[in-house]
Amino acid sequence: MSVIVFAGAAQFAAVGYIASGLPWPGIILLTALLNARHLLYSAALAPWLREVPVVRRAAMAHLLTDEAFALTISHFRRIGRTDERGFWIAAVGATFVPWNIATVGGVILGAQIPDPARLGIDVIFPAAMVGLAVGLVTGRRELVAAIVGAGVAVGVALVSSPSVGIVAGGVIGPLVGLLVPKAIARETAPLGTAASAVRYSMPGATVDSTEETAARDGPEEPPR
């Protein structure tokens, strides 16, 4: 799964779905919902990569994770031009290879743990989901979507089932988030900007005033 799907949050979620016996159509639907944000990443990178041959762009798409996007867009903006080699280093060297090595390590070492619940291993899933959600909350709309999504999910889950609740929260949360007036949304780091890249686990990264302005105004067109 780490090779074929290569999507951290969706894989974490799939473990929970499988463990709870969620039917496959539900798993597929939730995976699609969870990974829908990748549309944003590909749209944001498209102007930078339009000169790359289509076959290589098709291969790049498979590697376009949260982390690869964050590293790539910040690198392109920092140097002010497209750097295809930089993309491959970020996507393969910094994410794909380490992720799959860690997956194999988990498979081998995980079986050696006698009682995972006693060690609190079961809390990793919800904690990871919350941690990843924090990285995506870049303004009030995202915050409202997350809170409403969680509330709706729990409410619906209690009267139906957890899987139905999760889908309901994932669909209704963003709709309510969109109701937050743009004037107070304060999206300080919309996806596709260097400011958003800073929020994606880039310790020590900073945004200068120029980039903050760009973050407010939206993605910047690359040099032609």
Place this chain on the structure above:
Amino acid sequence: MTTDLILLSVLMFAVTYPTRAVGLLTPGFDRLPKVVFDYLQLVGPAVLAALAAVSVMVVVSDDDVPSFHVGIEWVAVFVCLALVARKGNLLIGLVAAVAIVAIARAVGLAEIPV
């Protein structure tokens, strides 16, 4: 079981890859209506928060009846959230969450799930 998971992985790939490829391979995709991108931007936090909340707050009994759950997991997840928001490091948050639950269960402050 392994074969089943490979098939599931292929199906998950089938719904994941298009979301990553369409923008890179479709000319003019980055000029879709802004409201579409606004909605998509909100899907990630909403789905992840929904997953976490249901995982921590809802338990399903043997006869498939869901019920509200309060436990040490709430504290652990909240601490993880605070650490990630403060430090920007998911690993630290996960280690703290696991430590809280493991210690609470070891000293008898929390039940070990069956």
